[in-house]
Amino acid sequence: MKRKLFILAIMVFMVPMIVLPQLHCLYVSTIGGMGALNSEYFINKFTDWGYTMDIIGQNDLSIYFPEDLEPYDFIFIDEVVSSGSLEASNFLLEPHPVPIVTTENYAIRNNILGYCNNTQATNIPAEPIKIVNGDHHMAAGFATNENVTINTGGGANEDLIPNLPEIDFIPIGQSTSLPDLYVVYGVEAGNMTVNGIEMQNRGAIVGFHENGFAAINDNGYAFIKAAVEWATEGGSAVETEVLPDQYALSQNYPNPFNPETTIHFHLAKAGHTILTVYNALGQFVTTLVDEDLSDGLHHVNFQADQLQSGVYYYKLQSGDFSEMKKMVVLK
Numbered sequence: 001m002k003r004k005l006f007i008l009a010i011m012v013f014m015v016p017m018i019v020l021p022q023l024h025c026l027y028v029s030t031i032g033g034m035g036a037l038n039s040e041y042f043i044n045k046f047t048d049w050g051y052t053m054d055i056i057g058q059n060d061l062s063i064y065f066p067e068d069l070e071p072y073d074f075i076f077i078d079e080v081v082s083s084g085s086l087e088a089s090n091f092l093l094e095p096h097p098v099p100i101v102t103t104e105n106y107a108i109r110n111n112i113l114g115y116c117n118n119t120q121a122t123n124i125p126a127e128p129i130k131i132v133n134g135d136h137h138m139a140a141g142f143a144t145n146e147n148v149t150i151n152t153g154g155g156a157n158e159d160l161i162p163n164l165p166e167i168d169f170i171p172i173g174q175s176t177s178l179p180d181l182y183v184v185y186g187v188e189a190g191n192m193t194v195n196g197i198e199m200q201n202r203g204a205i206v207g208f209h210e211n212g213f214a215a216i217n218d219n220g221y222a223f224i225k226a227a228v229e230w231a232t233e234g235g236s237a238v239e240t241e242v243l244p245d246q247y248a249l250s251q252n253y254p255n256p257f258n259p260e261t262t263i264h265f266h267l268a269k270a271g272h273t274i275l276t277v278y279n280a281l282g283q284f285v286t287t288l289v290d291e292d293l294s295d296g297l298h299h300v301n302f303q304a305d306q307l308q309s310g311v312y313y314y315k316l317q318s319g320d321f322s323e324m325k326k327m328v329v330l331k
Helices: 033-048 083-093 107-112 210-215 218-232
Strands: 003-008 018-021 024-029 052-057 074-077 100-102 129-131 170-175 182-187 203-206 239-242 260-267 271-279 284-293 296-303 310-318 321-329
Touching: 024 033, 033 052, 033 210, 033 218, 074 218, 083 107, 100 218, 182 218, 203 218, 260 271, 260 310, 271 296, 284 296, 284 310
Parallel strands: 024 052, 024 074, 074 100, 100 203
Antiparallel strands: 003 296, 018 239, 129 170, 170 182, 182 203, 260 296, 271 284, 271 310, 310 321
16 A cells, blocks of 8 residues: 655754644534534534534624634534524625535525525425535545435434525535535635625535434535535644644544545654554554654555545554544545
């Protein structure tokens, strides 16, 4: 298996600490009640993915200004948030001062984000979605024309799916029952909103209705993760601090991935280091690193061309340090 190892030497007397990338999210939700309980599904996932969050109530966004968003890599607006409560923040949201990701496709939400000003929307029961652009990162590794189930709960809905005739958008996941409408799509930076305002950053939408949050499957979360990755382009305004005398193994990025991902790690001391990959059954798959390394920050690119879709684990061992993390291959 092809592998590349790139070593960055860090001089302790020049750099008091090293940093590992970590996306920082302004998470807009509701405070208290069933809405907040439903939001916990996404909050837990964001934590698992290594994102940090400041969680605010839906009405609190109206007191923010563009300069208040500088510490954040993206805004996530939960489906539980009333679109009407966001109208006071229209001046902030429509220009997309930072990337925006949301799980609601309701026409009012899209109007606030500047994507359309019509009222066409359709609420449908949960169904597989058809991938129409498998080459795009937001397709989460699924192939063009593949039907993908994203929500396995009875009685759950995909969210209200608008037609966007008034703005260029990137179709990704199409409704299988209403093929002119879309569940997953993106909007590129530089587009003009329906009100003639230039979007400074990307927007990404994956349509889950609140009543289906508990039933989102791994495929569904893969689309959310891919949406964040595409919207942010992997950029991070906030980083995790790691002291020079600490060991650290970061979450691979991107994750899920197909076919390549990058794993960062930091060694407090020089020494023999082993980085191995295992499948979901704990069976050995491959060794990425097995050599003496200097202390400091390292990263290795992992090619998974020959692996099937599924959950895998990577384990770092160096000196007395040992840590394992999960990654997902999606093809």
